[in-house]
Amino acid sequence: MTGFSDPTLPPAAASPSGPALPARPVRDSYFEYSELTLPNDANPLGTLFGGKLMQWVDLAASISAARHARCAVVTASIDSLTFLRPVKIGQLVILKSAVNRVFRSSMEIGVKVFVEDLHTGDVQHVSSAYLTFVAITEKGVNAGIPAVTPESDEERRRYEEAGQRRAYRLATRLQR
Numbered sequence: 001m002t003g004f005s006d007p008t009l010p011p012a013a014a015s016p017s018g019p020a021l022p023a024r025p026v027r028d029s030y031f032e033y034s035e036l037t038l039p040n041d042a043n044p045l046g047t048l049f050g051g052k053l054m055q056w057v058d059l060a061a062s063i064s065a066a067r068h069a070r071c072a073v074v075t076a077s078i079d080s081l082t083f084l085r086p087v088k089i090g091q092l093v094i095l096k097s098a099v100n101r102v103f104r105s106s107m108e109i110g111v112k113v114f115v116e117d118l119h120t121g122d123v124q125h126v127s128s129a130y131l132t133f134v135a136i137t138e139k140g141v142n143a144g145i146p147a148v149t150p151e152s153d154e155e156r157r158r159y160e161e162a163g164q165r166r167a168y169r170l171a172t173r174l175q176r
Contacts, residue, residue: 021146026155029068029099029109029148033060037091048087053113053127057081060095061109061131068099068107069135071143076106079130079165085115087126092116094123098155101162105142106134108162130165 033056035041041052058075065073087093097111113127135143150159 021144023147023149024068025149025151026098026100027151029064029097031060031063031067031095031097033063033095033097035093035095037087037089037093039089042089045086046089048089048093050083053083053087053093054078054081056093056095057111057113057127057129058131060097061111061129062133064097064099064109065107065133065135068102068148069133069143069145071135071137073133073135076132076134077169079108079132079169081127081129083127085124085126087115090118092118093126098158099148100130100158101166102145102148103166105145106132107145107148108132108165110158110162130162132169 035056037048041048043049058078062073062075092115094114094116095111096114097109100108100110109131111127111129111131112125113129114123115126116123135145137143148159150156
């Protein structure tokens with residue numbers, strides 16, 4: 001369904017220096033990235049370092065964020081990163097990322113990570129993460145971010161859940 005909008009958000013974000021930016025579909029931010037797990041990436045158990053996976057997740061998310069914002073972006077937070085199963089040396093890591101939702105000055109990017117055993121073709125989900133990015137100008141101040149338009153049922157679900165996660169983040173920030 002095109003034309004999906006959230007009545008609590010403006011249809012297009014205003015740029016600090018100009019008119020409203022046109023909304024963009026989620027598909028424009030989609031990014032898929034693969035890495036082969038090498039011995040350099042592994043711990044003494046022969047499995048991928050968690051920090052290496054975090055690096056790849058941040059990279060994939062930053063590319064989705066930059067594709068959406070069309071300017072420099074910085075990681076503001078990593079909301080959640082789960083490790084569901086180990087990744088072994090020689091397995092192919094596949095990261096899929098996209099913008100879930102845009103807020104006033106930030107956006108949530110979802111990253112889903114899979115591992116493929118190149119000998120058997122077996123693919124398994126190994127990790128999921130939610131990251132918040134802020135778009136910035138060359139002067140280092142917040143830039144306007146175009147609204148995102150979810151088109152599929154899955155994109156609308158992720159859009160709604162991103163709003164719930166943001167409300168939780170804001171509530172816990174106030175408790176500190």
